[in-house]
Structure formats: C-alpha cells, structure tokens
Amino acid sequence: MNPRHRCACAYFVAGFLPIAFVWCVGVLSLEAAEQADFVLTGGRIVTLDARGTIATAIAVRNERIIHVGSDEAAMAMVGPNTTVYAAAGRTVIPGLNETHVHPTLAARSECTLPFRQLGSIEEIQSWVRDRVAETPEAAWVVLPRIDVTRIREGRMPDRADLDAAAPDRPAAFVWRYANREVQVLNSPALRCAGIGRDTVVPDGGRIVMDQRGEPTGRIENAPSLTATWLQQAEPSQEDYRGVLEDLLRRYSRLGITSVTDRKTDAEGWRTYNDLHSLKRLPVRTTLTIFVDADGSVADTERFIRGLPCGPGDGNHWVKTGPLKIGVDGGVLYGTSYLRDPYGPNAFKLYGLDDPQYRGLLQMTPEQVTNVIRTGHRLHWPMCAHVTGDAGVDMVLDAVEAADRDSPIAFRRFTLLHAYFPNEDTAVRCARLGVCVDTQPAWYYKDGDALAGALGGLRMSRFIGLNVWRKAGVTVAINSDHFLGIDPLLSLNPYNPFLTMATAITRKTAAGRVFGADQRVTREEALRMMTVDAAKLHSDEMLKGTLEVGRLGDLAVLSDDFFSCPEESIPKIYSVLTVVGGQVVHREGGL
Ligand SMILES: [Zn+2]
Numbered sequence: 133m134n135p136r137h138r139c140a141c142a143y144f145v146a147g148f149l150p151i152a153f154v155w156c157v158g159v160l161s162l163e164a165a166e167q168a169d170f171v172l173t174g175g176r177i178v179t180l181d182a183r184g185t186i187a188t189a190i191a192v193r194n195e196r197i198i199h200v201g202s203d204e205a206a207m208a209m210v211g212p213n214t215t216v217y218a219a220a221g222r223t224v225i226p227g228l229n230e231t232h233v234h235p236t237l238a239a240r241s242e243c244t245l246p247f248r249q250l251g252s253i254e255e256i257q258s259w260v261r262d263r264v265a266e267t268p269e270a271a272w273v274v275l276p277r278i279d280v281t282r283i284r285e286g287r288m289p290d291r292a293d294l295d296a297a298a299p300d301r302p303a304a305f306v307w308r309y310a311n312r313e314v315q316v317l318n319s320p321a322l323r324c325a326g327i328g329r330d331t332v333v334p335d336g337g338r339i340v341m342d343q344r345g346e347p348t349g350r351i352e353n354a355p356s357l358t359a360t361w362l363q364q365a366e367p368s369q370e371d372y373r374g375v376l377e378d379l380l381r382r383y384s385r386l387g388i389t390s391v392t393d394r395k396t397d398a399e400g401w402r403t404y405n406d407l408h409s410l411k412r413l414p415v416r417t418t419l420t421i422f423v424d425a426d427g428s429v430a431d432t433e434r435f436i437r438g439l440p441c442g443p444g445d446g447n448h449w450v451k452t453g454p455l456k457i458g459v460d461g462g463v464l465y466g467t468s469y470l471r472d473p474y475g476p477n478a479f480k481l482y483g484l485d486d487p488q489y490r491g492l493l494q495m496t497p498e499q500v501t502n503v504i505r506t507g508h509r510l511h512w513p514m515c516a517h518v519t520g521d522a523g524v525d526m527v528l529d530a531v532e533a534a535d536r537d538s539p540i541a542f543r544r545f546t547l548l549h550a551y552f553p554n555e556d557t558a559v560r561c562a563r564l565g566v567c568v569d570t571q572p573a574w575y576y577k578d579g580d581a582l583a584g585a586l587g588g589l590r591m592s593r594f595i596g597l598n599v600w601r602k603a604g605v606t607v608a609i610n611s612d613h614f615l616g617i618d619p620l621l622s623l624n625p626y627n628p629f630l631t632m633a634t635a636i637t638r639k640t641a642a643g644r645v646f647g648a649d650q651r652v653t654r655e656e657a658l659r660m661m662t663v664d665a666a667k668l669h670s671d672e673m674l675k676g677t678l679e680v681g682r683l684g685d686l687a688v689l690s691d692d693f694f695s696c697p698e699e700s701i702p703k704i705y706s707v708l709t710v711v712g713g714q715v716v717h718r719e720g721g722l
Pocket residue numbers: 232233234394612
C-alpha cells in the first residue's frame with residue numbers, strides 16, 4: 133500500500149465513522165425537535181436537484197438546508213427565533229453564482245473616476261464640456277474607459293472631437309487593455325505634454341503623424357509620454373470599502389449569493405476577510421489571485437510561496453479559488469489571439485492595418501507552461517484569461533503538459549472567456565476536465581459592432597455555449613463586471629437575468645441573432661449560473677441546488693423565470709435574497 137492510500141484509510145477509520153454517526157443521530161432527531169433559523173413557505177421552489185423536484189417550503193439551520201418539501205413539515209420547525217416568510221406562490225431558485233466579476237477593481241475605480249457609459253461621440257463631447265465646467269482646478273480632463281464597440285459611430289473620438297469640446301483644456305481619451313494602449317489627446321494636451329514632430333518615441337510606441345508630419349493626437353503604446361498628467365489619486369480605505377460593500381449589496385438585489393472576484397491579490401484577501409468579520413459581506417466570495425511573476429518557474433514559485441493564503445484556504449464566505457494568468461488580449465480591442473487573421477473588415481473598428489494580424493499574446497507558450505505546471509505542482513487550481521481560439525490552443529498545450537506531470541482534471545482548470553469555440557477544442561477540454569467561464573452579455577452588447585468586423589461565420593460561434601456543452605464541458609455564464617456600479621449601465625452589465633436571457637435568445641441589443649443553434653433552454657441557462665457555476669470551484673456539494681445539507685442560499689423572484697415572456701426575463705430581480713438562512717436583501721411587500 134502506498135503512503136497516500138494508508139493515509140486515506142486512516143482518515144476513514146478515525147475521522148469518517150464518528151462523523152457519520154453524529155450525522156445519523158442528527159437526522160433522526162431532526163423531525164422531532166429541530167428549530168429552523170429560517171423558513172419559507174408557499175413558494176414554487178425550483179430545487180434543480182437530480183430528480184427535478186419542485187417544493188413549496190424550505191427550512192435552514194446553521195447555514196444549511198434542513199428541509200425541502202411541504203409547508204406543514206417546515207412550519208413544524210418554526211420556533212420563537214425563526215424568521216418566517218410566505219412566498220405567496222413566487223418562484224424560488226438557488227442563489228445565483230456569478231463566477232466572473234471584478235468588484236474590488238470597480239469599487240476602487242469608482243472612487244476616483246466614476247464610470248459613465250458614453251455611447252456616442254456627441255455624448256463623449258458633452259461629458260467633456262461638463263467636466264471642464266465642473267472642475268476648473270483640475271489640470272487634465274480624462275475620459276472614463278469606453279470600449280470602441282460601444283460607441284455608436286464604431287470609432288474612437290479623434291483630436292478634433294476633443295478640441296471641439298475642450299478648446300483650452302487638455303483632454304485625453306485612454307483605451308487600454310493588457311499590453312495595448314491607445315491615447316487620443318486634444319491640442320492643449322499635446323502642447324502641455326510637449327509632444328510634437330521631434331518627440332522621441334519610447335521603444336515599442338508610436339506617435340501617429342499626419343501628412344504634414346505633425347502628431348494627429350493618437351499615441352499608441354507610449355504611456356510614459358503622458359504619465360505625469362494621467363496619474364489618479366488613491367482613494368481612502370474607508371471610501372473604497374464603502375463603495376465595495378454597496379456594490380456587493382447591489383449584487384444581492386439581483387439574487388446573486390456567491391461571486392468570484394476574478395482578479396485580486398493579497399490585499400483583496402485581507403479586504404474580503406475584514407468585511408466578513410465586520411459582518412459587512414452580503415455575498416460569498418471566492419478569490420482568483422493573479423500571478424504577478426515573470427513567467428519563469430523560479431519567479432512563479434517565489435510568488436506563490438509568498439502569498440498569505442494557500443489553495444482552498446478560508447471558509448464558506450471567503451475562500452481562495454484558482455490562480456490566474458493573462459494569456460492574450462480582448463475581442464473588444466482587437467487583441468484576441470485567433471487561429472485565422474482578423475481580415476480586412478476588422479481594420480476600421482480596431483484601427484489595424486496588417487492583413488496577417490492575428491492578435492496579441494501577453495505571455496509566450498513557454499511562460500504559460502511554466503506557470504501552469506508550477507501552480508499545479510504547488511497544489512493550486514488555475515485559470516487563464518484567454519479569449520481567442522489560438523490562445524486557447526496554447527493554454528491547452530500547457531494544461532496537457534501539467535496533466536502529464538500528474539492528473540489535473542480534478543483541479544478543474546478554467547478557461548476565462550474562450551469566445552471562439554471549436555469542436556476539436558471542446559473535446560480536448562472535456563478530456564482534461566477543463567471548464568469554461570464565459571459572458572453572453574458581451575454578445576448582447578457588442579455582437580452588432582463585432583459582426584461587421586469579424587464576419588458571420590465567427591459570429592455564429594461567438595460565445596457559442598452549445599459547442600462546449602455538446603462535448604460535455606462544464607460552462608458557467610457570468611458578466612465580467614468591470615467598472616461602474618449600475619447593473620445595466622456598467623462595463624460590463626452585471627444583471628444576471630440579462631446574462632441568462634441572452635444565453636436563451638441569442639439576441640443582440642439590436643435584436644439580431646447569430647448562430648441560433650447556440651441558444652439554450654431557460655433551465656440550462658439557470659444551471660449555468662448555479663449548478664455548473666458551483667463546479668468551477670468544486671463547490672457542487674455545497675451550492676447550486678436546494679437540497680438538505682446544502683448551504684441555504686436562495687432568491688425569491690419578482691416574476692416567474694420559467695413562464696414569463698422572454699423579453700421580461702432581464703427585468704426580473706430578487707424580492708428576497710437569503711445567504712445561509714440570513715436575509716441579505718428584502719424588497720417591500722415580502
Ligand atoms: Zn474579467
């Protein structure tokens with residue numbers, strides 16, 4: 133017997149049997165006397181269990197569900213300290229699990245430069261005029277981040293647009309993603325930064341010139357030229373944590389009971405633990421820590437060993453999830469790393485001019501392999517930001533290398549985004565136990581702008597959920613909420629009912645449908661935000677269904693998700709959100 137097996141057997145004899153005994157006693161005594169902390173009756177409770185049970189009542193004690201079934205049995209568990217709700221026939225679902233949001237980033241940014249969804253050149257100009265008038269003391273007017281796919285004209289503002297709005301004040305539009313940055317400066321900003329025809333361009337950068345050899349205002353990959361004026365002040369801890377808590381409460385109003393912060397660090401770990409100990413955390417949080425290393429084995433190991441937390445550390449409220457790497461860029465920026473060239477139609481949208489261009493990588497194949505193998509060796513689950521199909525190929529090569537070191541399927545390596553699925557890729561993922569975490573609301577928001585640039589064939593597969601699902605890959609759908617605090621007007625809109633409606637209808641904001649065969653049913657969409665989402669972090673025995681023994685996380689909905697008209701789905705919200713039997717959100721009337 134090898135030592136690992138001996139260890140497992142010892143655990144079974146010494147640990148499991150006593151636990152099993154206590155559990156049996158617990159179950160036997162349950163019917164007789166157990167008082168619940170929380171009871172809900174009169175609902176249409178969609179449990180999502182394997183039998184498809186619909187119940188009317190549920191009871192929770194010590195965070196766990198102790199009853200799912202009849203009202204009568206639930207009412208027998210009501211004691212003097214039980215919180216009781218009558219759902220009055222409303223639909224009740226397992227709490228939603230949003231596995232890709234950036235609340236710490238959004239909160240920090242909101243404190244310094246509140247996000248505004250500016251949808252046209254005119255709206256951009258009007259925002260700049262208002263800022264000029266409101267902030268006479270500020271040196272520069274800096275626009276909030278706007279993705280070009282979300283500007284009606286399908287182009288960035290240019291120097292003339294900004295000059296018209298701010299003829300006497302420096303103004304800058306900054307568009308930054310991973311290793312690509314574009315700045316558009318107006319004339320006063322060019323003068324202030326001393327940028328002219330003779331300016332020395334930093335390595336890898338470009339100052340775009342007009343026919344006369346003068347700067348057009350567009351500067352690419354040369355942030356050092358303007359860094360002095362574009363620096364943002366750090367918010368106070370108090371402000372930052374206040375906005376973060378507010379944002380997490382906004383998630384609760386939409387029935388979200390668990391989130392994954394998809395890019396955080398040691399400070400994020402402390403922040404969430406502090407909020408939890410102060411009882412200010414309304415959602416369960418899994419942290420994805422970004423690997424801040426140079427891509428070598430040694431530096432990756434140094435980084436991982438220096439973390440204040442280990443794999444799976446924490447509790448049911450705050451715990452560590454996978455480590456993260458960033459492999460390619462983004463589809464909104466023309467930096468997804470694709471198998472085939474973007475093609476001539478993408479030039480206008482992204483400002484590209486190389487017919488062979490296929491996107492950008494942030495890491496070499498060797499670096500990706502180094503980090504994934506090292507993380508796996510040090511017992512961490514891992515995930516990778518990767519949007520393009522060629523980027524995914526590269527990541528799967530690295531996952532296969534790690535799998536040859538030791539089996540990796542149980543760690544549920546996760547591809548974040550993976551927007552252009554192929555059948556061969558899906559089969560490879562299924563074999564390696566690789567999961568996918570993807571964002572239908574990008575299809576909704578950006579599909580119309582991207583269709584022209586990427587072409588019909590690519591669009592029919594863009595965020596194609598069924599390509600993955602048919603191969604047996606676990607897929608979680610979510611928003612990648614990044615900036616702003618409004619559920620619909622943020623970048624990206626985090627309303628989970630918009631996410632699910634888009635997966636169900638595959639309608640873009642303009643009502644167009646690309647790849648109708650990628651539509652899923654309402655139940656499948658809900659499963660991808662509950663049962664399947666839980667699997668990404670190996671939480672399926674805790675979350676995702678409403679069954680005895682699972683955590684008591686649920687949402688009572690304002691409308692029936694299963695029978696309301698499709699166009700009403702995005703308007704649904706939660707009238708009562710419960711986490712571990714505690715009410716974290718309640719609308720009037722319930
Ligand atoms: Zn993200």
